[in-house]
Amino acid sequence: MHNPVTTAPSIESILARCPEIPSLPVAATRVVELTLNSDVGANEIAQVLGQDPALAARVLRLANSAFYGMNRQVATLKDAVVVLGLKTVRELAIVAGALPWLKKPVKGYALEPGALLAHSTSLAVGAQNIARMARLKIADQAYVAGLMADIGKLVMSQSIDDRLAEMVTLGLEAGMTFDEVERRVVGFDHSQIGESLTHSWSLPDPIVAAVRFHHAPQEATEEHQSIVDCVHVADYLAMVCGFGLGGDGLSYAFDEGALMRLGISADTIDSAVDEFVIAFEAQESIIKELSQA
Numbered sequence: 001m002h003n004p005v006t007t008a009p010s011i012e013s014i015l016a017r018c019p020e021i022p023s024l025p026v027a028a029t030r031v032v033e034l035t036l037n038s039d040v041g042a043n044e045i046a047q048v049l050g051q052d053p054a055l056a057a058r059v060l061r062l063a064n065s066a067f068y069g070m071n072r073q074v075a076t077l078k079d080a081v082v083v084l085g086l087k088t089v090r091e092l093a094i095v096a097g098a099l100p101w102l103k104k105p106v107k108g109y110a111l112e113p114g115a116l117l118a119h120s121t122s123l124a125v126g127a128q129n130i131a132r133m134a135r136l137k138i139a140d141q142a143y144v145a146g147l148m149a150d151i152g153k154l155v156m157s158q159s160i161d162d163r164l165a166e167m168v169t170l171g172l173e174a175g176m177t178f179d180e181v182e183r184r185v186v187g188f189d190h191s192q193i194g195e196s197l198t199h200s201w202s203l204p205d206p207i208v209a210a211v212r213f214h215h216a217p218q219e220a221t222e223e224h225q226s227i228v229d230c231v232h233v234a235d236y237l238a239m240v241c242g243f244g245l246g247g248d249g250l251s252y253a254f255d256e257g258a259l260m261r262l263g264i265s266a267d268t269i270d271s272a273v274d275e276f277v278i279a280f281e282a283q284e285s286i287i288k289e290l291s292q293a
């Protein structure tokens with residue numbers, strides 16, 4: 001049995017041990033920073049995105065996908081900014097920038113190539129749909145938050161290394177959830193690493209909060225409660241449907257308080273599962289295709 005960490009490492013030391021720290025492309029980071037300044041013009045955003053043709057192509061494809069239910073197509077990056085607005089283009093740049101990372105295999109969690117991407121897509125679609133069900137005006141931001149929720153696993157994988165089976169056993173024997181086991185064995189859980197990553201990418205606070213508290217929504221601040229609850233419920237749906245599960249499988253706690261706070265009944269969620277699966281499958285094929293581009 002693995003001994004718990006005696007002296008907790010810092011997140012920095014965990015990141016330092018990681019051979020490849022996930023980062024957003026420079027152009028995506030620049031778009032995030034520029035769009036937080038509302039004085040920026042469509043031309044400037046288009047120019048920045050245009051410096052990274054692969055990223056720009058993914059942003060345009062996403063802009064024209066069913067994601068935003070657009071009734072007109074956008075042909076250029078400038079059109080995308082004018083028609084969709086700065087906030088939406090920022091969200092598209094984050095999604096497009098994160099896809100190449102999310103498609104990677106995550107050995108520590110026994111996730112084959114594409115499994116994290118499938119899981120993340122299901123969280124994105126789930127969080128978006130739950131926000132709509134709760135009549136919240138944060139559906140598209142909830143999509144991005146859901147997509148990013150497990151990004152910390154890419155770094156945690158390195159710390160788990162080949163101890164997954166041992167950690168799963170510890171969880172079962174001690175009656176601990178997998179994030180509790182991560183904290184016991186590694187010193188941090190994947191949501192804390194994800195918070196550190198997304199904060200360093202300057203992502204908007206509600207997204208960082210959703211990444212941080214997606215397994216512990218009761219710990220979120222009131223300001224970010226709704227988006228955190230949407231991602232938490234989406235995570236539950238993804239687990240129930242078995243989308244992109246790794247070795248940690250179903251070993252997470254569900255806080256029914258999240259449903260109550262969102263004003264959604266358990267019956268409503270159960271009856272929405274079929275709809276959720278259809279929405280996920282539609283979105284998965286385009287996200288998968290874009291992640292290869």
Ligand SMILES: [Fe+2]
Binds near residue numbers: 149150190191214215
């Ligand atoms: Fe997670």
